Amino acid sequence: MDRRMMMDTIVVGAGTAGITAARLLHAAGQQVVVLEARDRVGGRTWTDRTAGFCVDRGASWIHGLTGNPLTGIVAALGMETREFTVGSFQAGGRPIADYDESLRLLDDDATREWTLDVDTADELLQATVAKSGHDESYAIAAERALAATGWEPERAERVRAFYRHRTEEQCGAEVEQVAAHGLDEDAIEGDEVIFPGGYDALPRALAEGLDVRLGMTVTAVTRSPAGVRVDTENESFEAAHVIVTVPLGVLKAGAIDFTPALPDAVAGPIARLGMGVFNKVFLQFEKQFWPDDVYAIRQHGPAGVPWHSWYDVSAVSGRPMLLTFAGGAWGREIEQKADDEVVSSVLSSLRKIYGDAVPEPVAHWITRWGSDPLALGSYSYVAVGASHHDHDAMAEPVDGVLHFAGEATWGRDPATVHGALCSGHRAAERVLGSPFSLAELTRGMNPST
Numbered sequence: 072m073d074r075r076m077m078m079d080t081i082v083v084g085a086g087t088a089g090i091t092a093a094r095l096l097h098a099a100g101q102q103v104v105v106l107e108a109r110d111r112v113g114g115r116t117w118t119d120r121t122a123g124f125c126v127d128r129g130a131s132w133i134h135g136l137t138g139n140p141l142t143g144i145v146a147a148l149g150m151e152t153r154e155f156t157v158g159s160f161q162a163g164g165r166p167i168a169d170y171d172e173s174l175r176l177l178d179d180d181a182t183r184e185w186t187l188d189v190d191t192a193d194e195l196l197q198a199t200v201a202k203s204g205h206d207e208s209y210a211i212a213a214e215r216a217l218a219a220t221g222w223e224p225e226r227a228e229r230v231r232a233f234y235r236h237r238t239e240e241q242c243g244a245e246v247e248q249v250a251a252h253g254l255d256e257d258a259i260e261g262d263e264v265i266f267p268g269g270y271d272a273l274p275r276a277l278a279e280g281l282d283v284r285l286g287m288t289v290t291a292v293t294r295s296p297a298g299v300r301v302d303t304e305n306e307s308f309e310a311a312h313v314i315v316t317v318p319l320g321v322l323k324a325g326a327i328d329f330t331p332a333l334p335d336a337v338a339g340p341i342a343r344l345g346m347g348v349f350n351k352v353f354l355q356f357e358k359q360f361w362p363d364d365v366y367a368i369r370q371h372g373p374a375g376v377p378w379h380s381w382y383d384v385s386a387v388s389g390r391p392m393l394l395t396f397a398g399g400a401w402g403r404e405i406e407q408k409a410d411d412e413v414v415s416s417v418l419s420s421l422r423k424i425y426g427d428a429v430p431e432p433v434a435h436w437i438t439r440w441g442s443d444p445l446a447l448g449s450y451s452y453v454a455v456g457a458s459h460h461d462h463d464a465m466a467e468p469v470d471g472v473l474h475f476a477g478e479a480t481w482g483r484d485p486a487t488v489h490g491a492l493c494s495g496h497r498a499a500e501r502v503l504g505s506p507f508s509l510a511e512l513t514r515g516m517n518p519s520t
């Protein structure tokens with residue numbers, strides 16, 4: 072069947088980037104259609120409500136409220152937030168129960184010493200990164216910084232492990248895969264918050280009133296002087312512009328056929344940037360067995376392999392609940408394991424610390440973003456050989472009609488929801504050919520709570 076429909080702009084993907092772009096263009100008076108392969112809006116913001124409370128299988132945090140456009144937008148939408156400032160894998164900040172190599176809880180002095188060690192090493196790391204080239208890894212820069220501390224091996228090893236976990240969580244990749252400059256843009260300004268009502272309330276609210284077609288898998292994008300044709304499995308659409316927001320993993324896999332082929336200026340960054348894997352494991356328990364008043368639990372040393380950090384997210388679900396992460400190679404590995412195997416592996420790590428106090432969980436949730444064909448990974452990162460410039464270069468308009476948006480295209484804050492949002496705003500402005508205020512996104516919307 073070939074039912075061609077003429078639009079101003081076609082948006083491919085109904086995640087935060089796509090919905091933002093579509094809503095702004097709609098507000099500017101354009102006729103826009105959003106084509107989404109899944110049966111839901113939100114993409115990598117995905118709240119599971121099947122248990123009667125919210126479990127965010129994708130994004131959870133606003134990483135830094137200060138200077139973040141999301142801060143005003145979630146307020147305008149009336150989304151409830153809860154302060155939770157350890158979402159970006161910080162060493163200190165809010166209270167964390169740190170356990171040492173002998174499984175003993177660090178006292179306040181020891182905790183302070185360890186977080187100071189991270190600060191000291193980070194200062195040296197910044198200096199070594201500044202001198203690093205694009206072909207050097209974060210691992211090489213980190214080793215140079217650790218060597219410069221002059222610390223004895225055990226003290227350096229604790230910070231080395233922290234750096235490994237940092238790239239696994241922030242990039243979904245191993246420390247050897249990430250470029251030395253890969254975390255240059257990683258500064259968090261202000262507190263972080265999570266959403267008791269689920270993060271996907273954001274794209275769902277912004278999608279209201281838009282023409283979003285679910286179950287539409289785009290297979291080809293053809294551009295011509297007259298505009299673009301976008302083919303799904305069953306229908307074709309025509310428009311003056313197309314904004315493609317599918318995840319970098321999907322682009323890398325060649326799931327969409329571009330004709331003519333993408334120019335090197337765009338294809339190069341797609342090939343060079345990395346797509347990391349970062350998975351979540353939530354365990355719900357009958358009652359809490361970990362200390363009160365801590366945001367997170369962290370195990371140092373060999374007992375912290377493979378699971379080292381647990382976040383107390385009971386405040387979101389209203390039930391005793393821990394969240395742990397598997398990033399990089401381990402994140403890919405757990406996708407091949409059965410749920411039972413993953414759960415018992417996490418429990419055996421927790422039992423090293425808390426022994427028999429750890430009961431069997433009453434429920435669990437495990438994500439597998441690397442094998443999700445509509446994501447093929449969790450988020451983008453600057454791989455060795457790539458640069459932050461590659462993110463923005465990917466979004467340079469092709470022949471004035473084909474635009475890319477999405478977290479992978481936003482160099483200032485890739486791998487975030489606000490990066491996705493800003494990239495959608497930029498794409499909309501490029502389609503319009505003039506500035507268009509982001510305030511239009513929520514104009515006339517009433518807070519939902």
Ligand SMILES: Cc1cc2nc3c(=O)[nH]c(=O)nc-3n(C[C@H](O)[C@H](O)[C@H](O)COP(=O)(O)OP(=O)(O)OC[C@H]3O[C@@H](n4cnc5c(N)ncnc54)[C@H](O)[C@@H]3O)c2cc1C
Binds near residue numbers: 128133316
């Ligand atoms: C486990 C996890 C935890 C995260 N935690 C955080 C966090 O705490 N804070 C934060 O800021 N960010 C976090 N992120 C990152 C954040 O979720 C993403 O950066 C952001 O949601 C990406 O939005 P997007 O619009 O670029 O892409 P997406 O949301 O992935 O949207 C792209 C859409 O394209 C669709 N699509 C794919 N292929 C096709 C096709 N062929 N045809 C049609 N549609 C297609 C997809 O189904 C999807 O809906 C996390 C991500 C993951 C996976």
